[in-house]
Amino acid sequence: MTAAREIRLKSRPKGLPTHDNFELVSVDLPPPGPGQAQVRNLWMTVDPYMRGRMNDVKSYVPPFALGEALQGGAVGEVVESNDPSLKPGDLVQSMLGWREAFNAPVGALQKLDPQGLPVQAFLGVAGMPGLTAYAGLLRVASLKDDDVVFVSGAAGAVGSLVCQIAKAKGNTVIGSAGGPEKVAFLKSIGVDHAIDYKAEPDLTAALARVAPQGIDVYFDNVGGDHLEAALNAARPFARFAECGMISMYNAKELPPGPPNLALIVGKQIRIQGFIVSTHADLQGDFQRDLVGWIRDGKVTWKETVFEGIERAPDAFLGLFTGENLGKMLVKLA
Numbered sequence: 001m002t003a004a005r006e007i008r009l010k011s012r013p014k015g016l017p018t019h020d021n022f023e024l025v026s027v028d029l030p031p032p033g034p035g036q037a038q039v040r041n042l043w044m045t046v047d048p049y050m051r052g053r054m055n056d057v058k059s060y061v062p063p064f065a066l067g068e069a070l071q072g073g074a075v076g077e078v079v080e081s082n083d084p085s086l087k088p089g090d091l092v093q094s095m096l097g098w099r100e101a102f103n104a105p106v107g108a109l110q111k112l113d114p115q116g117l118p119v120q121a122f123l124g125v126a127g128m129p130g131l132t133a134y135a136g137l138l139r140v141a142s143l144k145d146d147d148v149v150f151v152s153g154a155a156g157a158v159g160s161l162v163c164q165i166a167k168a169k170g171n172t173v174i175g176s177a178g179g180p181e182k183v184a185f186l187k188s189i190g191v192d193h194a195i196d197y198k199a200e201p202d203l204t205a206a207l208a209r210v211a212p213q214g215i216d217v218y219f220d221n222v223g224g225d226h227l228e229a230a231l232n233a234a235r236p237f238a239r240f241a242e243c244g245m246i247s248m249y250n251a252k253e254l255p256p257g258p259p260n261l262a263l264i265v266g267k268q269i270r271i272q273g274f275i276v277s278t279h280a281d282l283q284g285d286f287q288r289d290l291v292g293w294i295r296d297g298k299v300t301w302k303e304t305v306f307e308g309i310e311r312a313p314d315a316f317l318g319l320f321t322g323e324n325l326g327k328m329l330v331k332l333a
């Protein structure tokens with residue numbers, strides 16, 4: 001038997017989650033059964049979308065079950081295999097994070113070729129967040145030459161890559177993030193105008209100041225006052241890619257919507273929400289372009305790392321208090 005620890009959802013949060021909503025449990029894993037492999041996780045990711053799965057509501061993914069280990073992206077190493085497609089030492093990706101080790105059918109595991117990148121990059125820039133940025137900007141928002149692009153949550157895993165792809169394509173980029181460190185990071189990756197929304201008394205005025213002629217694309221990770229400001233700044237026929245609205249995820253009561261939604265009609269704005277799995281067909285194009293951008297020095301990334309499975313709740317809660325610069329990760333081994 002192999003001893004391992006995992007994080008379970010103990011209770012459903014009301015508003016911002018607390019440590020009382022999680023519990024750390026030790027389990028004993030038997031040897032893997034036929035067609036299974038045993039994996040020891042090296043890295044796991046925490047992402048804002050996980051907050052929605054903690055509610056018992058119908059969504060595009062099932063809610064997390066109480067008393068069971070949470071789920072999320074992870075990279076691990078096979079330690080034992082009962083299937084010829086995998087052998088000990090192989091690196092694999094899975095959605096079985098929030099645990100140190102597990103047994104799973106090999107069909108639930110994706111063999112990983114790091115291609116010279118750090119393995120944890122496949123939970124961030126080279127993984128789901130990276131594809132989200134790529135698909136949202138290029139397909140959903142239909143990026144065009146000479147577009148002025150506004151990105152909220154611009155120093156996060158998704159937002160920072162959106163900024164860099166837009167710059168690699170030759171566009172003007174405005175990024176919003178909270179705090180001097182994040183603003184400095186945005187400037188270091190070539191963002192033309194970085195807004196520290198925490199230091200601005202009026203976000204609409206701040207955006208108008210740096211984009212006096214307006215914006216063509218808004219990549220939304222935040223919602224709320226950022227969406228309101230983007231609507232005010234939008235040029236006719238602007239395109240909005242709605243990736244996330246983290247400002248609302250912990251609201252106990254839904255806040256009122258932006259009061260300027262009528263601008264959608266007069267400006268003929270196209271607003272489209274999207275889920276990355278719908279755009280899985282872009283994976284090959286994304287990987288090819290990303291490798292080229294990294295090689296040419298046009299894409300870099302940051303990571304915020306917590307160590308140990310017991311710190312996973314801290315990492316997750318840190319997403320909602322702005323503790324992450326780039327991808328928030330938990331190192332497990």
